[in-house]
Amino acid sequence: MTYSEETYSRLGQFIDQNMKAFNIPGIAVAVTNREEQIYESIHGFSDVAAEKPLSPEMLFEIGSIGKSFTSIAILQLVEEGILDLHEPITRYLPWFSVNSSNEPITIHHLLSHTAGIIAGPDFPGDPHYEVWSLRKTEVAVPPGTFFHYSNTGYKTLGVILEDILGQPYEDIIQERILDPLGMSSTVPIVKNDTRDRLVVGYEAYYDDRPLSLSRPLAPATWLEHAEGAGSIASTVADMSIYLRMLLNHGKGPQDRILSEDSFELMTTPVIESAGEGKESCYAYGLVTRELDGHTCFYHGGGMVGYYAFIFLDMEDGLGSVVLMNASADQADEEIIKYALELARTNLNQETLPEVPLIDQYKVENAKDYDGIYQIAFRNDRKARSRSFVLKSKEDRLVFSYNEELIELQQRGQDCFFVNHPDFDIFLLRFGREDGEVVEAFHGADWYTNEQYGGPTSFHHPEGWDAFLGHYRAHNPWFSNIRVILRRDTLMLVHPSGEEDVLVELRDGLFRVGEDDRLPERIRFGAVINKKAHRADLSCIEFCRTFTR
Numbered sequence: 001m002t003y004s005e006e007t008y009s010r011l012g013q014f015i016d017q018n019m020k021a022f023n024i025p026g027i028a029v030a031v032t033n034r035e036e037q038i039y040e041s042i043h044g045f046s047d048v049a050a051e052k053p054l055s056p057e058m059l060f061e062i063g064s065i066g067k068s069f070t071s072i073a074i075l076q077l078v079e080e081g082i083l084d085l086h087e088p089i090t091r092y093l094p095w096f097s098v099n100s101s102n103e104p105i106t107i108h109h110l111l112s113h114t115a116g117i118i119a120g121p122d123f124p125g126d127p128h129y130e131v132w133s134l135r136k137t138e139v140a141v142p143p144g145t146f147f148h149y150s151n152t153g154y155k156t157l158g159v160i161l162e163d164i165l166g167q168p169y170e171d172i173i174q175e176r177i178l179d180p181l182g183m184s185s186t187v188p189i190v191k192n193d194t195r196d197r198l199v200v201g202y203e204a205y206y207d208d209r210p211l212s213l214s215r216p217l218a219p220a221t222w223l224e225h226a227e228g229a230g231s232i233a234s235t236v237a238d239m240s241i242y243l244r245m246l247l248n249h250g251k252g253p254q255d256r257i258l259s260e261d262s263f264e265l266m267t268t269p270v271i272e273s274a275g276e277g278k279e280s281c282y283a284y285g286l287v288t289r290e291l292d293g294h295t296c297f298y299h300g301g302g303m304v305g306y307y308a309f310i311f312l313d314m315e316d317g318l319g320s321v322v323l324m325n326a327s328a329d330q331a332d333e334e335i336i337k338y339a340l341e342l343a344r345t346n347l348n349q350e351t352l353p354e355v356p357l358i359d360q361y362k363v364e365n366a367k368d369y370d371g372i373y374q375i376a377f378r379n380d381r382k383a384r385s386r387s388f389v390l391k392s393k394e395d396r397l398v399f400s401y402n403e404e405l406i407e408l409q410q411r412g413q414d415c416f417f418v419n420h421p422d423f424d425i426f427l428l429r430f431g432r433e434d435g436e437v438v439e440a441f442h443g444a445d446w447y448t449n450e451q452y453g454g455p456t457s458f459h460h461p462e463g464w465d466a467f468l469g470h471y472r473a474h475n476p477w478f479s480n481i482r483v484i485l486r487r488d489t490l491m492l493v494h495p496s497g498e499e500d501v502l503v504e505l506r507d508g509l510f511r512v513g514e515d516d517r518l519p520e521r522i523r524f525g526a527v528i529n530k531k532a533h534r535a536d537l538s539c540i541e542f543c544r545t546f547t548r
Helices: 005-022 063-079 107-111 128-136 151-165 169-181 192-197 236-247 260-267 332-347 462-467
Strands: 026-032 037-047 202-204 217-219 287-291 294-303 306-313 318-324 371-377 387-393 396-401 404-407 409-412 415-417 428-433 436-442 445-448 469-472 480-486 489-493 499-506 509-512 521-528 531-537 540-544
Touching: 005 026, 005 037, 005 332, 026 236, 026 332, 037 236, 037 332, 063 107, 063 151, 063 169, 063 260, 063 294, 063 306, 107 151, 128 151, 151 169, 169 236, 236 306, 236 318, 306 332, 318 332, 371 436, 462 480, 462 521, 462 531, 469 531, 480 531
Parallel strands: none
Antiparallel strands: 026 037, 026 318, 202 217, 287 294, 294 306, 306 318, 371 387, 371 445, 387 396, 396 404, 409 415, 415 428, 428 436, 436 445, 469 480, 469 540, 480 489, 489 499, 499 509, 509 521, 521 531, 531 540
């Protein structure tokens, strides 16, 4: 199957739109069927400062897509009778330990993110210490009953591979997957020796607030990786080879990488995967979903400075990969969706779909938010608004503040980014009563409109005031967090703008999230002059900083 010139042109236009809209330096895209790669497109720069164009042989880090590689290596050892999916981890790692009164954790639980362990601190260096550190954490639920994505879980699988085979993870993936498939450009781990082959990764210019699409990016912190949660760097051509193996149920160009039975195990849904999309389930290193009667597998991968996504339609026999040198996961799925739609129309000789238009400022139900919002509670007296006005205009929402008019960018349900220095540290979030918008939150600041009819005074434990503030860590994945008081609730705010409720378990120790099945914990300490100067978040040590 070949693409027409018009098909190339339309996909190229859509990729260029995404690059401009989401401030992405470089994108590489490929589409493959079961037999061959049918499309490849390279756009933008591998190094913005040097104005170095992106080229097909340059490597991108693919992040958590590497979990499927780890899954394959584990299933190969199961085929060989070396591992048992349902034996306790301690059979293979006698020193493995977590605080739990439940049944033992197995390989099956780690593969499917149902072990109940923390997401992981992503410590640099050898992953053995991060796995060992799990003994400092708690498991709240029986394994197999709750989905909680865990990088440390897959690092544990990588450690099992290394300890059982007596080889480094690098050699295991190279010998068992990359070499047999002929993925000659791909490297199984990222280290200084491969840096010259990698495109430069980029992150937000400011690391402590949601990404502003109008600001420039900055080169990302350089990191070495060698672990089972995601340390592979590849090209779109090599990833197309990998996708063809999956489209062919584990069969490579020469021999099988996995047996048909093992491929079935790898792709059988285990548990509904919250956060991975409607009606999606996690299997072993892949997310599964039924779309319009088609069985589809997919997975994303985010690294510091990179984002990647793969998608397979098993009925149409088509797969696609997008690699980017920025953490811009807003664009990946839409590019793949359109690329595969074009491929299907070529396959069926149908009329090509029009190029979708990208509108960063389109707001669903914009009229819902119209009104005047007055401050009800203010966290401090620094230069932030006592009131603001929202006015919809068709599918736009305009924020009126200090005689300025700012179009809001929607970042989720009832959630917006305000491109103004007084409002860009936190996202602007709205609350509803009986379906009507009645209040707004910006960090700890609380605003209400004339429809609000709830309580206006709230109380919280006095000791919580010690925990409020901005904390930093020397960790490129988790560089900083903020702790705020919103009415009577303590909240953890991540730089991305995502927020978690903190639930006190005992003095100074809080669960991160309202669901009592969640394993993440934050503990505050080193209280000096009525302020905590230390916060331990699931094994990551943060220290209070001087900025708000």
